Amino acid sequence: MVHARPMPDDAERLVAYYDDFARRWAHGTSPLYEEWAAGIAADPDMIMRIGSLPPRLQQANLLFAAARWVGAPLDDYERWRSWLVENWDAVLATASVRATRTNEVGRCATLLPVLSRIDGPVALLEVGAAAGLCLLPDRYSYRFLSPAGVHDLHPAGGPSAVLLECRIDDARDAPTRMPHIEWRAGIDLAPIDPADPDAVAWLATLVWPGPDHDARVARLRGAAAIAAADRPRVDTGDLLERVTTLAAESPADATLVLFHSAVLLYLNTPSRARFASLALSLGERLGRRVVWLSNESAGTYPEIDAQVPADADTARRFVQSVDGRAVALAGQHGAVYETRPFAG
Structure with missing residues (x-):
């Protein structure tokens, strides 16, 4: 996807964050999370949607886990994105009451x-x-x-x-x-x-x-x-x-x-x-x-x-x-x- 207009500084930060998550952290270890994070980084509408959230809820780990907790399909980015938009409120409700925790x-x-x-x-x-x-x-x-x-x-x-x-x-x-x-x-x-x-x-x-x-x-x-x-x-x-x-x-x-x-x-x-x-x-x-x-x-x-x-x-x-x-x-x-x- 191509950005149609310059993105706000916070949006640029989120693009860099999700791109980094895909390339440096998920690459070679979790192909699905790599695809989801890279998809978000290249998706201005999703970046804007995530950018409207409080900083804590913008975390990839939390967003992805909350989606899976609610029942997200472990599928390619486009199918997962469609599901996420449809179930956005339920995912945010879960993310709002849970947190990333030391589990390793x-x-x-x-x-x-x-x-x-x-x-x-x-x-x-x-x-x-x-x-x-x-x-x-x-x-x-x-x-x-x-x-x-x-x-x-x-x-x-x-x-x-x-x-x-x-x-x-x-x-x-x-x-x-x-x-x-x-x-x-x-x-x-x-x-x-x-x-x-x-x-x-x-x-x-x-x-x-x-x-x-x-x-x-x-x-x-x-x-x-x-x-x-x-x-x-x-x-x-x-x-x-x-x-x-x-x-x-x-x-x-x-x-x-x-x-x-x-x-x-x-x-x-x-x-x-x-x-x-x-x-x-x-x-x-x-x-x-x-x-x-x-x-x-x-x-x-x-x-x-x-x-x-x-x-x-x-x-x-x-x-x-x-x-x-x-x-x-x-x-x-x-x-x-x-x-x-x-x-x-």
């Missing part, structure tokens, strides 16, 4: 290389914890695939029902032991009960369609069952307001790891800067060692992005940083962990 337990595989290197007891504090699935990295089994072979790691009690696989580019990054987690807690604006079937069904709907993602749904449901049996603490509150108070409750003899994954992109720029300042100063405030482990998409923190080599492929990857220093590229769903771009 596979990301624990990209957190473990850092967590496993911490000596002594560890206290985990996750912001944007949702159902707390990523607060349980020591409850899952792992298989790291490296150039040197396969490296398996299991919980102390034996293999878990949930197996997380991750391809790493350096065998030295394969964890050889589980972290000793002494305490764990999370913060979320609206915590999710992993024992609630409706809540877990929504998390499953947030998983993208496509054969590459079928295993993700099974992992999600398996991790939810583990969390439901021994639910981690997730407090209701704003991450900027609650993090210092909750951090102070963690055991003084443990290294506190403040972490998050695909959370800060939902904050505005001033709030991100405020959180970074808080995270980097938390150890001094508490008088103990604190590690800030960040897993966020490029563009969240320009000062961290500047540490990523210009030729590094950040498509479908987060930039992982420790205390503000970029250390790896981590697959958005936990299947890839690459440190070679930062070697030397």
Whole structure:
């Protein structure tokens, strides 16, 4: 489709956003979402329709999941678009009362290389914890695939029902032991009960369609069952307001790891800067060692992005940083962990 007239700045932003979603995130992993997002980016009428919504409802993940929740056909863009226009009010009603949430337990595989290197007891504090699935990295089994072979790691009690696989580019990054987690807690604006079937069904709907993602749904449901049996603490509150108070409750003899994954992109720029300042100063405030482990998409923190080599492929990857220093590229769903771009 050709734009008949110059589009407003906000519309141009949405075109760029949906085009980026199609090319950098959905391409090669979810053909259907790639087609839907690319279709929207090339469809001025749909861009205008989405542009009339509040910013939260403009998110591709939320719009697509809400449509599927209501019953959208998993079909080509034109048929899906016709259905979406016809069911627009019902889709918006769903999107208005639901939200994109952390649902990818596979990301624990990209957190473990850092967590496993911490000596002594560890206290985990996750912001944007949702159902707390990523607060349980020591409850899952792992298989790291490296150039040197396969490296398996299991919980102390034996293999878990949930197996997380991750391809790493350096065998030295394969964890050889589980972290000793002494305490764990999370913060979320609206915590999710992993024992609630409706809540877990929504998390499953947030998983993208496509054969590459079928295993993700099974992992999600398996991790939810583990969390439901021994639910981690997730407090209701704003991450900027609650993090210092909750951090102070963690055991003084443990290294506190403040972490998050695909959370800060939902904050505005001033709030991100405020959180970074808080995270980097938390150890001094508490008088103990604190590690800030960040897993966020490029563009969240320009000062961290500047540490990523210009030729590094950040498509479908987060930039992982420790205390503000970029250390790896981590697959958005936990299947890839690459440190070679930062070697030397």
